[in-house]
Amino acid sequence: MEKLEMNCRFCKNSLKYVFVNLGETPLANSYLTKETMNEVEKKIPLQAFVCEKCFLVQVEEFEKAKNIFNDYAYFSSYSTSWLDHVKLFADEMIDRFNLSDKDQIIEIASNDGYLLKNFKNKHIPILGIEPASNVAKIAENNGIPTVVKFFSFETAQEIVDAGKKAHLLLAFNVLPHVPNLNDFVLGMKKIIHENGVIVIQFSAYLLDVIQKCEFDMVYHEHFSYFSLFTLKKIFESNNLEIFDVKEIPVHGGSLRLFLKSTQNNEIKIEDSVKNLLKKEENFGLRKISTYLQFQKNVEKSKKSIQEFFIKAKEAEKKIVCYGAAAKGNTVLNFCEITKNDIDYIVDISPHKQGKFLPGTHIPIYFPEKIKETRPDYIVILAWNLKDEIIEQTSFIKEWGGKFVVLIPKVKILK
Incomplete structure (x- = not known):
């Protein structure tokens, strides 16, 4: 395999292996207008690497996150099935954690407020954190208080200093988009109440990506692709512990994680965590050879797609x-x-x-x-x-x- 001058964004190990190479492409959400159609389009190498030490699959950060997400084209409210999904989720969380008007909900990457409004309707205090100003403006107009910033340890510190800590911290479809993982996770630890709970959900769960050959889940805005095995390492190194996990059949296969501070002994660890870790191990997610097979499967898929269009x-x-x-x-x-x-x-x-x-x-x-x-x-x-x-x-x-x-x-x- 070719040698690379890149280190793992979590464990800093030197990256030697390519997981998948999809050639050079423009940013996936950089839609063109009639005015910009004739301009030269910037194309960036799209390849993901796998770390042989922690098995984090990752794309190099060619384009800074602030350039990708400053004016973002993805509005969550345009999928009715997704809105139904998050309403059900909000009701589940209110029941499971006995949330009331005395609890603070904070959401990272809150988009247009589509999720938080379900808690607002139950009179539970909410706060969104959203870097894309165009999306945050819609949330604000809908009565969802929103801090227009990228989430980081510094942002978490500012919110804590302003007197807010989360009893429930939410991060839906954001973790893969984070270039500085350790700073982000430190910020999560900082912003939660000592007995607070974090719920993270994201698509492009690595087991599904490899099993179902979902190579279309790889794009520049997705900096990282996670297995539970790797996430456990990332969170534990920042004093957070996964106490429950669910595989969710949305967005082609998503993972929902429940986390607490390692100092919080009141919440027990569910069997779901060890069961999914075992499932990953049985599939081969702790062997580098599993990752190196992916490109071959992708090439087969490409051939069949091209044949369909030709015929x-x-x-x-x-x-x-x-x-x-x-x-x-x-x-x-x-x-x-x-x-x-x-x-x-x-x-x-x-x-x-x-x-x-x-x-x-x-x-x-x-x-x-x-x-x-x-x-x-x-x-x-x-x-x-x-x-x-x-x-x-x-x-x-x-x-x-x-x-x-x-x-x-x-x-x-x-």
């Missing part, structure tokens, strides 16, 4: 895509699919409509356009929302249209 074009089929998601941009750019293969893409978010995908320059429209052009195939790029998308566009059956997913392998849905 569809030969048969003069009209193809459009649903979901201008980061994961879709990874697939299209890596598999060299262009606007010659795809007529257009649709997305329910008005923040993406009228723009163009990075790299491929495929135009993005409102979903209603599908009724106008009556395509033969709708390729669902946001496959984590597959059921929701199929329900919203079931009308394609009127003209014999079919849905297609590309990951883990090309499948035309009946």
Whole structure:
């Protein structure tokens, strides 16, 4: 394997092994406008490395997080299934931890306030921390108090100094986006009440990524990809302990972790932790050879995706895509699919409509356009929302249209 001048962002071990190399691509959420279409697009190497010591899979930080997340195109409120998911989660947390109006909830990367509003509706004090000013502004307008900052130990210190500590600290879909892991985790430890609980949930759980060949989960905004084994090491080195874990079937396979301070002896450790650690070990997540097989599987997947588009074009089929998601941009750019293969893409978010995908320059429209052009195939790029998308566009059956997913392998849905 090639030698690299890069150290693990957790344990600082020198990185020697490539987990996956997806070539050079633009930032996955850097959508283009008509005005910027003719400018030279910045393309950055997209490859992930694996640390042979702690098994953290990681992408090099070519682009600073502040440049990626300052004006972010992802608004959580545009997925109804996700909103249902977090409402159920909030109700569970209120019951499990007996939360009341005397408890403080703080959420890191609170986006447009979609999760915190469920606690606000139950009169529980809330505070959001969100680095993207455009998204934070929407939260503020909806009555969700939001600190517009990146979360760090320094940010945690400022909030504690202002008299706030979390009885429940939430971090949904943020941990993979953190370049400085140790500082971030130290900040979490700082901001919780001595008996406080942290709940972290994230997609691109490494076991799922490898098992299901979800290479589209790899993009520049995702700095790290975690197994429970690695996370246990990271948290314990910062005096935090995982006391429960759940595999959640959203976003293609997510992990939900429950943490407490190591000094808090009132909460017992559930069997779920040792059970999942054993499952990971049995699969081979503590062997470097498991990680080095991934690229071969990705190349097979790429070949099948390219063959689908070639055959569809030969048969003069009209193809459009649903979901201008980061994961879709990874697939299209890596598999060299262009606007010659795809007529257009649709997305329910008005923040993406009228723009163009990075790299491929495929135009993005409102979903209603599908009724106008009556395509033969709708390729669902946001496959984590597959059921929701199929329900919203079931009308394609009127003209014999079919849905297609590309990951883990090309499948035309009946």
